[in-house]
Amino acid sequence: MTVGEELDRIQDRLNDRTAAIWSREELAQWWNDSYRDLCTVAAVVVRLRCLDLPGRHSHALTFDWEATESTGTVWAPMLQGAAGSRRFTSSWESEHLERVTPSQGFAGLTYEWERAHLESTDRRYEFALPKNHERLKRVAWNNRKLFPVSVRELDASSTSWQRRIGLPRWWTTGTGRVRSLEVYQIEATYQQGYAQNSLLGLPRALQGARSYGILCDGPQATNLYAYTGRGDVQAVVREGAVFAPITCYTQSWESAYGRAPRYNFTINLTMNEPRLRHTVVFPWEMGAVGGPVVPDDGDQADQEDSFIAIRSNAPVALNGLARLLTHESASLRAGTQVWEQEFLNGASSFSTGAVVGAFTWENRYGAAAFSIPLGTVRGAESPDRQYLPVESDATLGVFQGRVSDWRSSDEAISVHEVVLPDQQLVEADTPAHLPRQLLKYVRYAVLARCFGRDGEGHNTILADHYNRRASQGALLFKNLGLAATSDRRYQRNSGILERQQMPRVRLPSTFERVW
Amino acid sequence: MRARVLAGLNDASGILFPAATVHRSLDDAAEVLAEQAPVIKRTALIALEAGTIYYSLRRVSDDVIRPYRIVSRGTSTAPDWPMERLSLIELDQRDETWVLAQGDPIWWAPVSWDSFAICPHPAQSGGVLAIDYLAWPQSMQEDDDEPELPEGDHEALVLYGVYEGQAQRWAVQPMLEVWSLFKRHADAATGRSGQGRVQSRLTQRSLADTGDPIPPP
Numbered sequence: 119m120t121v122g123e124e125l126d127r128i129q130d131r132l133n134d135r136t137a138a139i140w141s142r143e144e145l146a147q148w149w150n151d152s153y154r155d156l157c158t159v160a161a162v163v164v165r166l167r168c169l170d171l172p173g174r175h176s177h178a179l180t181f182d183w184e185a186t187e188s189t190g191t192v193w194a195p196m197l198q199g200a201a202g203s204r205r206f207t208s209s210w211e212s213e214h215l216e217r218v219t220p221s222q223g224f225a226g227l228t229y230e231w232e233r234a235h236l237e238s239t240d241r242r243y244e245f246a247l248p249k250n251h252e253r254l255k256r257v258a259w260n261n262r263k264l265f266p267v268s269v270r271e272l273d274a275s276s277t278s279w280q281r282r283i284g285l286p287r288w289w290t291t292g293t294g295r296v297r298s299l300e301v302y303q304i305e306a307t308y309q310q311g312y313a314q315n316s317l318l319g320l321p322r323a324l325q326g327a328r329s330y331g332i333l334c335d336g337p338q339a340t341n342l343y344a345y346t347g348r349g350d351v352q353a354v355v356r357e358g359a360v361f362a363p364i365t366c367y368t369q370s371w372e373s374a375y376g377r378a379p380r381y382n383f384t385i386n387l388t389m390n391e392p393r394l395r396h397t398v399v400f401p402w403e404m405g406a407v408g409g410p411v412v413p414d415d416g417d418q419a420d421q422e423d424s425f426i427a428i429r430s431n432a433p434v435a436l437n438g439l440a441r442l443l444t445h446e447s448a449s450l451r452a453g454t455q456v457w458e459q460e461f462l463n464g465a466s467s468f469s470t471g472a473v474v475g476a477f478t479w480e481n482r483y484g485a486a487a488f489s490i491p492l493g494t495v496r497g498a499e500s501p502d503r504q505y506l507p508v509e510s511d512a513t514l515g516v517f518q519g520r521v522s523d524w525r526s527s528d529e530a531i532s533v534h535e536v537v538l539p540d541q542q543l544v545e546a547d548t549p550a551h552l553p554r555q556l557l558k559y560v561r562y563a564v565l566a567r568c569f570g571r572d573g574e575g576h577n578t579i580l581a582d583h584y585n586r587r588a589s590q591g592a593l594l595f596k597n598l599g600l601a602a603t604s605d606r607r608y609q610r611n612s613g614i615l616e617r618q619q620m621p622r623v624r625l626p627s628t629f630e631r632v633w
Numbered sequence: 634m635r636a637r638v639l640a641g642l643n644d645a646s647g648i649l650f651p652a653a654t655v656h657r658s659l660d661d662a663a664e665v666l667a668e669q670a671p672v673i674k675r676t677a678l679i680a681l682e683a684g685t686i687y688y689s690l691r692r693v694s695d696d697v698i699r700p701y702r703i704v705s706r707g708t709s710t711a712p713d714w715p716m717e718r719l720s721l722i723e724l725d726q727r728d729e730t731w732v733l734a735q736g737d738p739i740w741w742a743p744v745s746w747d748s749f750a751i752c753p754h755p756a757q758s759g760g761v762l763a764i765d766y767l768a769w770p771q772s773m774q775e776d777d778d779e780p781e782l783p784e785g786d787h788e789a790l791v792l793y794g795v796y797e798g799q800a801q802r803w804a805v806q807p808m809l810e811v812w813s814l815f816k817r818h819a820d821a822a823t824g825r826s827g828q829g830r831v832q833s834r835l836t837q838r839s840l841a842d843t844g845d846p847i848p849p850p
Contacts, residue, residue, distance in 0.1 A: 130654065131801055164745035166687070256721055263729040501683035501757065527732075534721070534744065553746070554695070555664050555769045579805050583812075594668055598746040601699045602720040 122545030152563035162599025191246035250540030311525030333497035344476035559591020638794030662793030707760035789818035
């Protein structure tokens with residue numbers, strides 16, 4: 119169900135198909151507003167996101183007003199002073215401007231990744247979240263849960279918690295900007311993901327220390343022809359190709375009586391056709407029926423068991439997918455088996471040979487199976503870990519398109535976050551942040567706005583009715599995310615305290631350990 | 634039902650309300666009833682895959698309202714293992730590194746409306762998760778199709794169709810009257826859906842336990 123179809127239904131319900139009272143643009147805007155409202159109130163669209171360590175931002179700001187001009191995530195690394203009119207790199211600059219003798223300041227930095235090259239700084243250890251972020255549900259470092267704390271609690275625990283180096287244990291929304299979180303203690307070992315710029319196209323190859331399989335579920339591709347070396351490529355696709363058979367024949371049974379390489383006129387003339395088109399007896403006849411032009415060799419009249427050269431003036435078009443059957447050695451000589459390549463390369467141990475097939479169907483007759491990967495990477499799999507497709511901030515919830523990020527939660531920050539649609543949907547879009555059956559509640563919310571608008575069509579009772587129906591939808595949507603507790607029955611306890619074990623002593627990570 | 638809806642709207646020939654509009658209303662009505670009264674239940678299987686922690690409900694079916702029970706089948710622990718349902722917070726309380734835990738699945742936790750996590754996750758593929766879920770009804774395709782809902786709720790579908798028709802006419806008062814009738818049916822459907830739970834409940838007065846027994850005089 120697209121947004122356009124939803125708007126049609128709304129216009130039906132309003133009895134206003136001609137948009138005489140409520141314009142289509144108005145309805146589209148309200149639809150987007152209501153869609154976002156429903157996702158915001160329910161807060162059950164949760165996605166996993168892995169963050170770079172240290173945090174990575176699109177832009178570093180000097181002044182806060184620059185944030186309004188920026189697209190992407192922002193960070194304000196500069197210190198503020200002089201009644202908001204100045205920005206500093208280090209705190210001693212503020213003292214200098216205030217005519218105070220400067221004291222020792224910490225090093226300044228522009229981007230968080232610079233921490234990997236610093237000993238200590240007084241900047242917050244901040245991670246930015248994208249525009250469609252709504253709230254955090256869980257934060258983990260190296261797959262271990264981090265505990266949410268307030269700044270007040272951190273202040274009570276340490277005077278210099280903002281600079282403490284160690285394994286991350288806590289997260290806080292801290293003192294930073296909206297859509298950011300801070301993680302303490304500070305672990306600044308470089309753990310960056312791979313981001314593929316959209317201008318650079320699709321990832322073509324993935325490699326790394328881990329073992330994983332790539333899912334490439336394109337159409338089931340089969341090759342149209344196979345070839346055995348570089349010369350063959352020229353023979354089948356290039357103008358002026360040269361082919362040198364020893365034996366020629368026109369009927370398939372004759373092939374048993376000739377010497378290889380054989381030349382079958384009928385097959386070669388119809389190699390791109392599913393049916394037989396012409397049969398020729400002599401090579402020179404091929405040019406007459408549209409095939410490659412072959413010079414008549416008068417010296418060898420019957421041409422049986424002879425060596426002829428067929429020169430094609432017209433390109434022999436073999437469009438489509440081809441499979442190279444051979445393995446080329448360093449000396450450009452080719453072998454059918456891998457061991458031949460190894461032998462030519464001077465190896466001392468060799469692979470086991472196998473039956474080589476030119477086409478996929480030959481697998482049924484003993485040839486080694488092969489598949490042809492076509493298209494882009496659709497998934498990755500491993501028995502050791504899960505490669506989970508996650509949304510990037512440029513998509514609208516459906517896992518389509520290309521791999522734009524490649525990240526890991528190992529020794530990095532991963533968050534479960536509630537997300538919102540971050541772009542206006544247009545009429546051709548299909549909303550993916552809620553089940554299609556709940557789209558009717560978006561419609562009710564739009565109808566409430568329609569009837570609630572002053573002017574023609576205003577109707578308070580209808581607006582109120584549809585508002586209540588939209589609220590029921592929001593409540594229902596919220597309950598979909600509460601499946602863990604939806605049918606639990608709670609009761610007051612008797613108030614009698616049971617004997618409990620004292621909590622375990624927790625020592626700071628810096629406490630001396632003896633193993 | 635379509636004829637009854639059109640009769641209720643005094644438009645038996647369907648001039649103002651084409652058949653497609655009425656059909657959509659009936660489908661919406663069935664969905665609303667299924668949302669309020671959880672009567673449509675289905676079971677779907679998902680293969681357990683090595684290393685996989687998060688499972689998408691979109692992979693189960695497009696009619697899932699929410700899962701209410703998941704059974705792990707065919708693993709080494711037991712042929713059928715009803716998994717315990719926890720929230721993410723409860724899972725974290727049991728093990729801060731539950732994401733890394735490997736073994737036969739014991740717990741499941743909803744992560745989003747369209748996904749859930751299992752813990753531990755299997756180290757080897759094999760076995761299935763049998764997911765019992767509340768479902769939205771399938772839309773009716775043919776004139777002789779019958780709704781998936783109980784017979785007693787069919788009248789509610791007709792009422793909802795009339796309600797939608799009156800809403801399209803902006804006939805506020807009749808619309809609200811029919812809506813209140815529909816709500817009455819929907820409430821009855823909700824009560825019916827809970828009959829099994831009510832009948833199986835053990836009901837007794839609790840003892841007046843005040844903690845320490847009263848010492849004898």
